[in-house]
Amino acid sequence: MIEFRDIHKAFGRNEVLKGISCTIPTGSVTVILGPSGSGKTTLLRSVNFLEKADRGEIILDDLHINVETASKADIHAIRQRTAMVFQMYNLFKNKTALQNITEGLTVVKKLSKAQAREKAIHYLDKVGLAHKSDAYPHELSGGQQQRIGIARALALNPDVILFDEPTSSLDPELVGEVLEVMKKVAQEVNATLVVVTHEIGFARDVADNIIFMDSGVIVEQGPPMEILSRPQKERTKQFLSRYI
Numbered sequence: 001m002i003e004f005r006d007i008h009k010a011f012g013r014n015e016v017l018k019g020i021s022c023t024i025p026t027g028s029v030t031v032i033l034g035p036s037g038s039g040k041t042t043l044l045r046s047v048n049f050l051e052k053a054d055r056g057e058i059i060l061d062d063l064h065i066n067v068e069t070a071s072k073a074d075i076h077a078i079r080q081r082t083a084m085v086f087q088m089y090n091l092f093k094n095k096t097a098l099q100n101i102t103e104g105l106t107v108v109k110k111l112s113k114a115q116a117r118e119k120a121i122h123y124l125d126k127v128g129l130a131h132k133s134d135a136y137p138h139e140l141s142g143g144q145q146q147r148i149g150i151a152r153a154l155a156l157n158p159d160v161i162l163f164d165e166p167t168s169s170l171d172p173e174l175v176g177e178v179l180e181v182m183k184k185v186a187q188e189v190n191a192t193l194v195v196v197t198h199e200i201g202f203a204r205d206v207a208d209n210i211i212f213m214d215s216g217v218i219v220e221q222g223p224p225m226e227i228l229s230r231p232q233k234e235r236t237k238q239f240l241s242r243y244i
């Protein structure tokens, strides 16, 4: 379980998260929807302290972290259990697809080179890119690069995978292959998935739970059938009317 308790974050005078509290069950797929600038990415990045929230608590199973007093050990512990898939893939440009995956396994997880290689090949295969193991990022399409990003996250065997708008930098024709891989991950992997996206179709098909945010607060949350088909709040209705 991941729980946010009263998370606040401001950038200067811009209050971006205004007391976010919610619980995300273990093994579930949660999609965070909301207009641009509503704080979705900041909330996601606060989980692994890529963005340090100002106050509140983040709880991941037995790990209870008060963000104000978080120690290096707390941050290390939560980073060990989470992995992130970035909007811009964030692959090492001078490393092959395979090396992009083995890097974290040898450096962070302390696997031997042979073990890391075996694991990387397994996950490259899972995202349908075993044949591209020796390709460099510039030799791959955006969709393929993002699938490598997903394989890299999976290979770390995290409890939680955080997806930060994973398809929003892709040309429209490449979005589908990445969503397909994410769907497969949702079905086959036990990790808890938290996905910030504007892909309403993905949310409808794959999410167990949708959180709708606006202006730094959670406006409403619930299963896709409720949030997408019978939204209760005006702000949710307005947002969805642009998509549906």
Ligand code: ADP
Pocket: 011, 014, 016, 034, 035, 036, 037, 038, 039, 040, 041, 042, 043
């Ligand atoms: P969303 O993901 O919903 O589009 P974000 O969390 O990216 O929203 O951003 C919320 C607000 O925080 C925006 O007004 C954005 O400009 C601001 N913001 C995000 N990151 C930073 C930062 N590093 N420095 C200053 N302002 C930021």
